[in-house]
Amino acid sequence: MDQVSAILINKALDGLSMRMTAIAENIANSQTANYRPVRVSFEEALAEAANMSVQSIRDVQPRMELSPLSKNGGGVRLDMEMAMAASTGARYAALIDVLNRQTQLSRLAASGGQ
Secondary structure, eight states, rough: OOHHHHHHHHHHHHHHHHHHHHHHHHHHTSSTTOOOOOEEEEEHHHHHHTOOHHHHHHHHEEEEEEEHHHHHHHOOOOOHHHHHHHHHHHHHHHHHHHHHHHHHHHHHHHTOOO
């Protein structure tokens, strides 16, 4: 795996991990009056940085922000939070699988295919 791909995957894992933390916070505070859910964004910045340099990728940091107020007063929608948790978990697992497969290939190459 080339250096850029490895750094991109690590940054994506950082962002997804932070998103899971935000989802957990939202679910924990779902019954708290006037609570505004938090969201994590990083994909757009990471995609832009991927077209630049390795240092640009390293500089990308996931951002946790308050959700905008909605017309119905905001609050946490547990169904949406659970769907986001499932999606985020699946994406995280897929990236971990890519890293595991790369490690297996490296081990195979280092052992001479034995």
